[in-house]
Amino acid sequence: xxxxxxxxxxxxxxxxxxxxxxxxxxxxxxxxxxxxxxxxxxxxxxxxxxxxxxxxxxxxxxxxxxxxxxxxxxxxxxxxxxxxxxxxxxxxxxxxxxxxxxxxxxxxxxxxxxxxxxxxxxxxxxxxxxxxxxxxxxxxxxxxxxxxxxxxxxxxxxxxxxxxxxxxxxxxxx
Numbered sequence: 001x002x003x004x005x006x007x008x009x010x011x012x013x014x015x016x017x018x019x020x021x022x023x024x025x026x027x028x029x030x031x032x033x034x035x036x037x038x039x040x041x042x043x044x045x046x047x048x049x050x051x052x053x054x055x056x057x058x059x060x061x062x063x064x065x066x067x068x069x070x071x072x073x074x075x076x077x078x079x080x081x082x083x084x085x086x087x088x089x090x091x092x093x094x095x096x097x098x099x100x101x102x103x104x105x106x107x108x109x110x111x112x113x114x115x116x117x118x119x120x121x122x123x124x125x126x127x128x129x130x131x132x133x134x135x136x137x138x139x140x141x142x143x144x145x146x147x148x149x150x151x152x153x154x155x156x157x158x159x160x161x162x163x164x165x166x167x168x169x170x171x172x173x174x
Contacts, residue, residue, distance in 0.1 A: 051142055054163050061138045063095030063128040066147065066170040069118050070101065074108050081111035085118060087126065093169035095128075104128065106137045114140040114157070123147040125162065125170055147172065 051057040067089035074083050087102040104126060107115040116137055118124065125145040128135045137143025142160060145152035152162050152172050167174055 049139070051139065051160060054160055057127065057138065057142060057160055058094075060129060061094065061127045062130045063097065063135060064093040064125065064166060064170070065089040065095075065097060065102065065128070066091040066093070066123070066125045066172070067102075068123050069120050072118065072120050081108035082106070083108045083118075085120075087124075091170045093166045095130075102128075102135060104135050104137070106143070107140055112140065116140055116144050116155070118144060125152045125172070 049060075051060065065087070067087050070086045070088050072083050072085040074081065076082065082105055085104045085106065087104045089097055089100065089102055106118065109115050109117045124147060127138045127143045127145075129138045130136075141155050141157040145154050145158075145162065147153070150171075150173055152167060152170070154160065154162075161174070162170075162172075164174060
């Protein structure tokens, strides 16, 4: 007579691997979905790209004007802190300015670390993008240059200087 050896079946690794794969998918889903679930302020650095050269900045700019900010009104009509400023343009270096004064939208100062800190009564060069009929700064840190003693002064976080032809069209010097 033969003695049958009773072997204990070898445990399968399939359930353990399936559990590990499921856990990895959950972690990946959280990592991908978390930024989408967090409220963001439009105009934050996540929304505005940074341009390393005038050619890149110019390619994303529809209008370049020099003038004075004459008023500013904070609002949240679009669901985020925004200021709509009235801008009296004196020079146009790029684009068409068909309405005067200009209404320019930008993130309200203090609402984001990069928000442009435009001051009523001060003269600026503005680089604007036209979106759905609205003029907005092309970038929080690169959309405005203060005018000081006939020169366009960029924000300290903006390494891009305006080129000589643009400065000349705006009545400014380097």
